[in-house]
Amino acid sequence: MATLYHVPTSRSLRVLWTLEEIGVTVDVKSLGVRPRLQEPEYLAINPAGTLPALIDGDRAIYESLAICEYLAARHGSELVVAPDEPERPEFVQWLLYGEATLQAPLSVMARVGRIRNKTPEMQAGIDAVLADARHSLSMRLKPLEQRLEGRDFLAAGRLTLADISVGYPLNNLGRPHFAGMLGPRAQAYRERLVARPAFQRAAAIP
Ligand SMILES: N[C@@H](CCC(=O)N[C@@H](CS)C(=O)NCC(=O)O)C(=O)O
Structure with a gap:
């Protein structure tokens, strides 16, 4: 195994x-x-x-x-959109977007948040990096909000790994610090994803 x-x-x-x-x-x-x-x-x-x-x-x-x-x-799962399905390119696009585009500014925030023993000058630099990452995040959420118009899932009309990819940073965006950053469609999509029994079971694994 x-x-x-x-x-x-x-x-x-x-x-x-x-x-x-x-x-x-x-x-x-x-x-x-x-x-x-x-x-x-x-x-x-x-x-x-x-x-x-x-x-x-x-x-x-x-x-x-x-x-x-x-x-x-x-395991032959339909979570993967096969190469011969019409929305395979969109599947790959949103699969990569979840990590390379959406998670990237969140990772910057997490990394600078771990810096200890800061001087006031360092803190000023860190604050500038955090503000830039937050702005970048707000821009990077825009295509997601557009894509979700009239759609429950990102590709192929069903839950796929693209949703699981994007669902990870969206789950992190549920923290109070990020309140108000998600548009209405992304907010509703996030709530649908994290309410899935499979997500709930996975998140409960210690
Ligand atoms: N692109 C990689 C990123 C892996 C990654 O950075 N994981 C984080 C935890 S979520 C980590 O190990 N961070 C520790 C570090 O970078 O030092 C993936 O999707 O697996």
Whole structure:
């Protein structure tokens, strides 16, 4: 059985959500957030120290969306839009958007938020980076709001990995700090996604 290295609230949530949607289990190893970056045992599995990682026999996969695609495709799930389906290009676009476009400014915010022992000059620089990331985030939400006009899902008229990809940063955008950033369609879409029983089960995994 494949092993998934996981930390609650990390991008491993995408993988657990995918597994819950398709009704498949893997061996889940839950790690602490910070220590793993110095743990030789974990660095031997993923030299970058990032999460998630999936080990399946001799195969190691370190990108959350690549893990989701690997597991869903292997089980013949409709969460993957097949190459011969008309909305395959849109599927790939929104699949990548969730990580490369929408999650990117959130990751910047998380990283600078971890800087300790700040001087006033550093704080001023950090505040400028945070303001820029927030502006970038508000711009990057605009195409999502447009895409959701008249649609429940991002591609192919059904739940796909594109929704699971985008659902991860949208879940993070539910925090009070981001109140008011989502447009009405993105807000309703977020609520629909996080209300899914499969999402709820995945989010409850310690
Ligand atoms: N693009 C990668 C990003 C992986 C990533 O940055 N994961 C975060 C946790 S959600 C992490 O491990 N951060 C620790 C760090 O970058 O030092 C993916 O989707 O798996």
